[in-house]
Amino acid sequence: MFAFKSPAATQLSLHPVSLFAIDSRISSHRTLVGFVKNALGIDPPPLPTEPVFANRFYPWDESPSPAIRERAARIKAQAKCPVTGKEIRFTCPLSGIPTHYSKEAWENDTNYHKNKIYEKLRKVNIYEHDLRSGRPFPEFDFPGEQARDSTVNMTNWDLFFYTRQFYSMDTEFQLATVTKMLSYPITIGSILYKYSPYNLIPKGPVTLEGLKSLAALRYTLRNNAFATTKTRPMRIFILGARAESQLPIHIWKQLQFLFPAQAFEINFIGPECSLLEQDSNYLSSDSRIVKRVDESLTLAYYPDYFDKFHKAQDFFPYDPYNDIFFTFHPGFASPESSKTWMGDTMKALLDTKCAIFTTGFSQDDIMKDITSVQDTYGEEVDMLMNPIKNVFGSTKWELNDLNPQQVYQFNMYIAGFRGKRYHTVKA
DSSP states (O other): OOOOOOHHHHGGGGSTTTTOSOOHHHHHHHHHHHHHHHHHSOOOOOOTTSOOGGGTOOOGGGOSOHHHHHHHHHHHHHOBOTTTOSBOOEEOTTTOSEEESSHHHHHHOHHHHHTTHHHHHHHHHHHHHHHTSOOOOGGGOOOOOOOTTOOOOOSSHHHHHHHTTOOOOOSHHHHHHHHHHHHHHHHHHHHHSTTOSOOBTTTSSBOHHHHHHHHHHHHHHHHHHHOSSOOOOEEEEEETOSGGGGSOHHHHHHHHHTSTTOOEEEEEESTTSOEETTTTEEOOTTOOEEEEEETTEEEEEEOSOHHHHHHTTTTOSOOTTTEEEEEESOOTTOTTTHHHIIIIIHHHHHHTOOEEEEEESSHHHHHHHHHHHHHHHGGGEEEEEEEEEOTTOOOSOEEOTTSTTOEEOTTOEEEEEEEOSSOOOOO
16 A cells, blocks of 8 residues: 655655655666566566556545545535536546446446546546655656757657656656646747657648748757857747646756757746745736746746736837747637637737747647637738647646546647738738
């Protein structure tokens, strides 16, 4: 049985100090594993502390983790059964997550069983228990700066990890925890990198206008790699920043490591961009924090909407060769957030004439967002990259507690657009 962490202790798994020390028994075991594999071609049984499905599955309302038991109670209190519309009382025995009003409702839910929704829910279950299991997390021992002439393969997560010399991640548990954190910086890196996995139409999703914008940004990165004098940092603007602004600094350094000669200034913008650790409250709108990590990376937090800073010309002048914008899961088309996004904020974004890339939880999600932008602003928008599955989306499945049959992955799809630079003039 594992010693499960409290919710507070679980947060430590995101920080670079306490969990980077690899337990000597694990290291010895991995050495033995390598020897046996080479000599006999078979795998010895895993240590009891290593994650497998059998030792990570618990019904949520009987979980060893208090945080997960509380989450199960929250689902039962707030979510509704998809069959009866009543409160949820029954925990699915296949996934371990509360999903229905009763066993009878669970049995009669043909969509649930036909589409095997319980399989993804089961993964949500075991991923959450793995994070709280107390096992060593050697996969968080990230590599440092690479040589300037090194080339990283951005074809997929596996080749990226291999060519960047990450810890060998042999299980989906390790991939889930690491890709969730790295998805934000490496998604940005995959757009800017000279060997990006996204090609020009018709072989890829990048439009001709998209190629122009990306060529300008990559020209800056290439020239700075050979420059003898310092130039201003490349500015990355992340609008509507939430979880991405809470990532530890060493996670964002992985982006800068892809471009050893380039300095970056990452600007997190939005009312929820910075949480004060001492009282769990967000910064007030008239506050601003700038953290200079080192000479190559600066993080800045602006806790208000982008249009406010745009009107005040705080970020002027914009430069398509040095500035790029990202919105992660913005919800342009969502009833809850479309009014915030599609008015002054979107007008300000398009006015910059810089490249804007956005992600979604699903294909349907991102298609709705892009359609909303195109329908609202029409000929004021140039598409840079058509919606496509994000090569560096998170592999960890997440759960919507208000609808426990809805699962998603962060940054699953990506697309790009910008304000139109050249307008047609009638002769």
